[in-house]
Amino acid sequence: MNAHGRAGARRMRLRGLLRKEVLQILRDPSSIAIAFVLPVVLLLLFGYGISLDARKVPVALVVESPTAETASFTASFFHSPYFEPRAHFDRRGAEEALFDGDVAAVVVLRSDFSRRLYGPRGAPIQVLVNGTDANTARLISGYIDGAWRAWLDQVARDSGIRLAAPVTIESRVWFNAAVRSRNFLVPGLIAIIMTLIGALLTALVVAREWERGTMEALLVTPVTTSELLLGKVVPYFVLGMGGMALSVVMAIALFDVPFRGSFLVLTLSSALFLLAALGMGLLISTVSKNQFVAGQIAIIVTFLPAFILSGFIFDIESMPRAVQWITHVIAARYFVAIVQTIFLAGNVWSVIVPNALALAAMAVFFLGMTRRRTLKRLE
Amino acid sequence: MIAAPAASPIEGVVVEAVDLHKSFGAGPARVAALRALGASVHRGGITGLVGPDGAGKTTFLRLVAGLLLPDAGTLRVLGIDAAEEAERLRGRVGYMPQRFGLYEDLSVAENLDLYADLYGLPPTERESRFAELKEFTGLGPFGSRLAGRLSGGMKQKLGLACTLVHPPELLLLDEPSVGVDPISRRELWQIVLRLTSGGMSVVWSTAYQDEAERCDEVIVLHEGQVLAAGRPAELLEPVRGRGFALAVPPAQRRRVARRAKSLPGVLDAVVQGSRVRVLMADGARCPEPREILPEADGLPDRLAPVAPRFEDAFVALLHERTSRMTPPVSTADSGFAPVSAERASRDDAVIEIRDLTRVFGDFRAVDRVSFEVARGEVFGLLGPNGAGKSTTFRMLCGLLPPSSGAARVLGIDLRRSAPRARARIGYMSQKFSLYGVLSVEQNLRFFGSAYGLGGARQRARIAWALEAFGLGPLVERTSDDLPLGFKQRLALGAALLHEPEILFLDEPTSGVDPLTRREFWDRINGLAEAGVTVMVTTHFLDEAEYCDRLGIIYRGQLIALGSPDELKQRYRTPDRPDPTLDDAFVALIEAHEQEHPQ
Numbered sequence: 001m002n003a004h005g006r007a008g009a010r011r012m013r014l015r016g017l018l019r020k021e022v023l024q025i026l027r028d029p030s031s032i033a034i035a036f037v038l039p040v041v042l043l044l045l046f047g048y049g050i051s052l053d054a055r056k057v058p059v060a061l062v063v064e065s066p067t068a069e070t071a072s073f074t075a076s077f078f079h080s081p082y083f084e085p086r087a088h089f090d091r092r093g094a095e096e097a098l099f100d101g102d103v104a105a106v107v108v109l110r111s112d113f114s115r116r117l118y119g120p121r122g123a124p125i126q127v128l129v130n131g132t133d134a135n136t137a138r139l140i141s142g143y144i145d146g147a148w149r150a151w152l153d154q155v156a157r158d159s160g161i162r163l164a165a166p167v168t169i170e171s172r173v174w175f176n177a178a179v180r181s182r183n184f185l186v187p188g189l190i191a192i193i194m195t196l197i198g199a200l201l202t203a204l205v206v207a208r209e210w211e212r213g214t215m216e217a218l219l220v221t222p223v224t225t226s227e228l229l230l231g232k233v234v235p236y237f238v239l240g241m242g243g244m245a246l247s248v249v250m251a252i253a254l255f256d257v258p259f260r261g262s263f264l265v266l267t268l269s270s271a272l273f274l275l276a277a278l279g280m281g282l283l284i285s286t287v288s289k290n291q292f293v294a295g296q297i298a299i300i301v302t303f304l305p306a307f308i309l310s311g312f313i314f315d316i317e318s319m320p321r322a323v324q325w326i327t328h329v330i331a332a333r334y335f336v337a338i339v340q341t342i343f344l345a346g347n348v349w350s351v352i353v354p355n356a357l358a359l360a361a362m363a364v365f366f367l368g369m370t371r372r373r374t375l376k377r378l379e
Numbered sequence: 380m381i382a383a384p385a386a387s388p389i390e391g392v393v394v395e396a397v398d399l400h401k402s403f404g405a406g407p408a409r410v411a412a413l414r415a416l417g418a419s420v421h422r423g424g425i426t427g428l429v430g431p432d433g434a435g436k437t438t439f440l441r442l443v444a445g446l447l448l449p450d451a452g453t454l455r456v457l458g459i460d461a462a463e464e465a466e467r468l469r470g471r472v473g474y475m476p477q478r479f480g481l482y483e484d485l486s487v488a489e490n491l492d493l494y495a496d497l498y499g500l501p502p503t504e505r506e507s508r509f510a511e512l513k514e515f516t517g518l519g520p521f522g523s524r525l526a527g528r529l530s531g532g533m534k535q536k537l538g539l540a541c542t543l544v545h546p547p548e549l550l551l552l553d554e555p556s557v558g559v560d561p562i563s564r565r566e567l568w569q570i571v572l573r574l575t576s577g578g579m580s581v582v583w584s585t586a587y588q589d590e591a592e593r594c595d596e597v598i599v600l601h602e603g604q605v606l607a608a609g610r611p612a613e614l615l616e617p618v619r620g621r622g623f624a625l626a627v628p629p630a631q632r633r634r635v636a637r638r639a640k641s642l643p644g645v646l647d648a649v650v651q652g653s654r655v656r657v658l659m660a661d662g663a664r665c666p667e668p669r670e671i672l673p674e675a676d677g678l679p680d681r682l683a684p685v686a687p688r689f690e691d692a693f694v695a696l697l698h699e700r701t702s703r704m705t706p707p708v709s710t711a712d713s714g715f716a717p718v719s720a721e722r723a724s725r726d727d728a729v730i731e732i733r734d735l736t737r738v739f740g741d742f743r744a745v746d747r748v749s750f751e752v753a754r755g756e757v758f759g760l761l762g763p764n765g766a767g768k769s770t771t772f773r774m775l776c777g778l779l780p781p782s783s784g785a786a787r788v789l790g791i792d793l794r795r796s797a798p799r800a801r802a803r804i805g806y807m808s809q810k811f812s813l814y815g816v817l818s819v820e821q822n823l824r825f826f827g828s829a830y831g832l833g834g835a836r837q838r839a840r841i842a843w844a845l846e847a848f849g850l851g852p853l854v855e856r857t858s859d860d861l862p863l864g865f866k867q868r869l870a871l872g873a874a875l876l877h878e879p880e881i882l883f884l885d886e887p888t889s890g891v892d893p894l895t896r897r898e899f900w901d902r903i904n905g906l907a908e909a910g911v912t913v914m915v916t917t918h919f920l921d922e923a924e925y926c927d928r929l930g931i932i933y934r935g936q937l938i939a940l941g942s943p944d945e946l947k948q949r950y951r952t953p954d955r956p957d958p959t960l961d962d963a964f965v966a967l968i969e970a971h972e973q974e975h976p977q
């Protein structure tokens with residue numbers, strides 16, 4: 001056969017494999033569900049259902065001796081969108097409410113509050129927070145602290161007297177000025193969705209070919225290993241990029257997440273991440289030729305780490321050092337950093353370039369391993 | 380005509396295997412699939428690869444196809460070293476795996492297109508090649524149907540058509556006829572004959588002895604080694620003149636067969652319809668009819684000689700080779716309590732079903748099936764895969780509620796109180812339903828508890844099962860480590876622990892060698908004599924002959940009911956004076972097709 005004929009035959013084989021895969025995706029409800037339904041469900045769930053922000057926190061305000069100053073202070077709580085204050089006149093009632101879980105925090109203004117307010121050392125307030133959920137507790141105590149400072153400022157400005165306060169911190173939140181958790185959750189979800197399509201779905205469909213005996217039939221045809229792999233990579237790459245586009249559109253149009261970087265950079269880095277995920281999925285299915293086991297492995301080694309260790313929900317910096325090290329082998333970690341940066345900060349090259357290089361290295365590693373492990377044999 | 384391409388360098392031999400070894404797994408779990416196998420396949424014609432499950436058939440075919448590497452030994456396929464240059468075999472060796480290698484969510488035409496692309500068939504040639512293949516296989520009208528929606532026979536033909544898109548020089552078919560109806564089996568055989576007359580060489584692996592007889596050459600595999608090889612006639616030669624038969628009264632045939640087997644020089648004695656058929660050891664004297672049937676009158680002078688069957692040759696070979704001494708099974712000491720006197724009025728029906736129907740969506744899996752089974756009867760359900768046998772079984776075991784119709788088992792209405800019936804029946808499935816990681820004893824204890832046996836009774840029944848099934852020495856072994864035949868014994872033992880009155884056997888013998896199958900049937904016959912009713916499904920038509928009565932199920936309907944002899948007699952014709960059950964089966968299905976076109 002001449003060179004042209006060989007190339008033609010190769011093209012024909014690849015076209016056949018691609019067409020087969022596309023038809024299978026279109027006809028298999030479970031592929032459609034993983035590729036299109038699951039992303040929408042996840043986006044709606046995380047976009048609307050889960051919020052890491054504290055709003056309308058129930059707080060008990062104990063005013064031991066009401067004065068004009070305490071009235072002004074409590075009024076500032078009643079006007080805040082972050083609190084839902086309830087007035088109490090003694091500590092015992094407030095503490096009971098805290099025990100019963102009716103309130104998340106107690107703020108006590110002692111009877112000497114007004115007297116000490118204009119004194120040299122200022123008036124202290126006492127804050128009791130329900131610490132069962134450490135994250136929320138920290139958040140609430142921060143909010144109360146903020147409200148306290150804001151009120152002190154206000155009083156000082158109105159009275160023209162400089163009031164004493166322990167420390168004055170002026171903080172500004174950059175990139176996500178509204179501190180909406182949705183703004184970083186939704187971009188992070190794109191990484192989860194692409195992991196699902198790239199690794200889980202791909203591992204499943206290859207294992208299915210082994211299980212149903214079709215792989216055996218393919219292997220005796222003149223098809224080559226590269227063609228077999230391309231026949232899997234290309235359709236699921238397209239599907240994964242589709243999932244990405246869907247998530248981006250939903251993020252911007254439905255959830256009003258700001259988008260400050262460039263679409264081109266997002267697309268390119270998504271492509272790198274998807275190749276790494278596809279490589280993992282294919283590698284898993286060369287190890288396990290059974291759909292059930294392949295699915296389990298894919299969830300444990302790709303999906304769960306992408307969820308927990310990528311910095312998508314839990315901040316990597318606040319993890320124990322050993323766990324931080326582990327996160328370095330998780331592709332989603334690099335991609336989450338890129339996506340959140342592109343959405344919220346823009347094209348920050350010092351973040352994007354190193355992370356993209358890490359993704360490229362992982363893609364090369366996993367696809368290369370798969371290429372080496374996939375022989376045209378049954379073992 | 381689909382013709383194979385021109386001949387390869389080595390004339391005459393297409394596969395040459397010398398001292399081939401192949402094992403799977405590692406460490407203590409390592410299993411030798413092929414052990415010093417030596418065989419050759421000659422050009423042209425059909426070579427049958429015959430043997431039970433685990434004999435090494437699939438491993439050998441995969442090695443020939445270049446899908447596996449041998450551990451040791453040489454394998455030349457079409458003059459090419461299959462281990463070193465497997466890539467050069469692509470396109471020249473066609474291989475149809477057991478499940479046909481079809482994409483079930485693709486249509487017939489899409490499957491053909493895919494394989495045409497993979498084999499590089501130019502688009503200009505496709506139309507004529509596809510037309511030819513469709514005509515060849517009868518798939519013409521089904522181009523747009525999804526492969527998953529085809530019947531077993533159709534799937535098999537499509538699988539074959541896909542491997543023939545590019546006609547190979549050597550075609551490997553791995554058990555193409557398993558679970559397929561007899562008509563499709565015959566059609567497939569015709570197709571393959573046409574291929575070989577066009578010059579193609581075909582290797583056809585099978586567990587069915589009757590298929591082996593029709594091959595041009597046969598390689599008999601057993602436990603990874605070649606037991607015998609040659610033309611079927613040559614293999615039959617040693618058993619020629621050693622087979623005899625005697626007609627016996629129906630009620631006694633099982634007992635007679637057992638007695639015959641205990642006589643000196645008798646290698647094998649089986650029930651075949653209304654006759655008992657014996658196979659003598661080489662040089663042994665055929666017993667007198669009186670020795671077999673002492674109490675009977677009007678016996679013929681001697682047993683009638685019968686033509687040898689391939690199975691005889693296999694049984695004789697296995698006897699010669701294995702020094703395995705299977706403890707003779709007798710039911711008198713089997714400890715199986717015969718059905719108590721008040722229950723044992725012989726003629727009452729223990730299974731009665733009337734217009735039993737089961738619908739899944741718009742598919743009628745079982746369609747108005749009616750029959751009765753009497754106590755102590757061995758009743759066989761025959762039919763291709765997907766005909767509705769298993770669905771009927773599941774309903775009778777109370778595992779699946781019927782959509783309509785009446786079903787009474789042991790007088791209990793299954794629609795009302797299935798659990799009550801379940802406590803009095805035993806069920807053994809094809810997959811044996813054993814816990815692989817549990818030992819023999821743990822399995823028995825578990826099933827004993829599951830059937831509500833406790834304390835002394837459980838211990839007594841387990842002791843009985845270990846003794847009766849010769850499992851005593853293996854009591855500590857996990858069931859995964861047992862050879863197939865012992866797994867089968869253990870599964871049967873577990874199903875009998877609670878002394879059921881009815882035993883359901885779903886393809887209990889598929890994949891086991893003929894000797895093990897005989898041993899299994901000896902036990903079943905013993906149970907039937909003790910008054911246990913046995914319902915069995917099988918693919919082996921010679922096993923169907925062991926049954927008292929048969930029901931043939933096809934596309935959800937019961938199309939025939941009767942004793943094996945009655946069914947055969949119905950289709951006796953001048954040019955077919957002694958029809959086989961297979962002939963009867965084919966005739967029945969053809970008649971049914973004419974009355975109820977699809």
